[in-house]
Amino acid sequence: MGSKRKTGVGEVDMAGLDRQVGFLLRLAQVAVFNDLIGSLKPLGLRPSDYSALLVIAANPGLKQQLVGDALGIQRTNLVGLLDDLVQRGLVTRSVVPGDRRSWALALTDGGQAMLAEARKAHAGHEAKLQSLLGDKVDQATLRDVLKLISSL
């Protein structure tokens, strides 16, 4: 007991934690997320801002509610996020002819330009990850595994 290989940090016995998928999954996610945060920071965007711009660009006229559904952000927490994007002139909230309760979201020209820059930043981030994984991992398989785990 306690005679297991001491991996992890220095002399500390990690008690098998460093061999458990959940723990490693968290470390991997934090590493990737932090790198993405750093890649987008020069543009003044967080990952959530970037993903909102992406989804709005792909679905012009989309309602806030649906953006939230797509990204897993509650509509109540999306308000402030979009307020900022609107105030920065990247996104417009337009009246929907048939429904005066909802907004039709769209990117401004500035929003399109910002998204183009963000895509480049994101591509750099992805390239780093790809080169790390290289041919050691089949990306399609990895995606399938992650999707499977998501259904837990």
Next chain:
Amino acid sequence: MGSKRKTGVGEVDMAGLDRQVGFLLRLAQVAVFNDLIGSLKPLGLRPSDYSALLVIAANPGLKQQLVGDALGIQRTNLVGLLDDLVQRGLVTRSVVPGDRRSWALALTDGGQAMLAEARKAHAGHEAKLQSLLGDKVDQATLRDVLKLISSL
């Protein structure tokens, strides 16, 4: 453009987000973490409490600083976590003969009993994950991939 397959939530074009490793990694991590949170909740433990108990049990006499290093928790944020575990009678802070700045952490008998229960709860969680992955994924390979990604 914009004519890609509409996956994800309902009618919304996810703009390729649902095919990116970082996004899927986040979804997978959230799913696993939430399941672990639910598994430990009946014991009044959070994942961070559980991992602290694990590491202290494997390294009796360990200093707070080293627990933090092992788990990626700042020493400043570990204080309250350990305060609670001590107050619940699960962990003791003892004087270290050679160094009066630090505490020697250890589990009480109650802490050992709690950890045994927590291990069972965790095993149930792991079993759920294992049965989901089944023979579709080699666990050792998955761990290696996640470790690799963590080094980004």
Next chain:
DNA sequence: TATTGTTATACTCTATAACTATA
């Protein structure tokens, strides 16, 4: 001078309840 633990504090992310205006 550096280290350990501590306190106070702030910031982000996320979650809930309640309101409004529309449908």
Next chain:
DNA sequence: TATAGTTATAGAGTATAACAATA
């Protein structure tokens, strides 16, 4: 009644600065 957006608020989790005691 139900829905879309909004506001206010609260709770985690995490981050920094500064301090006391000790090395």
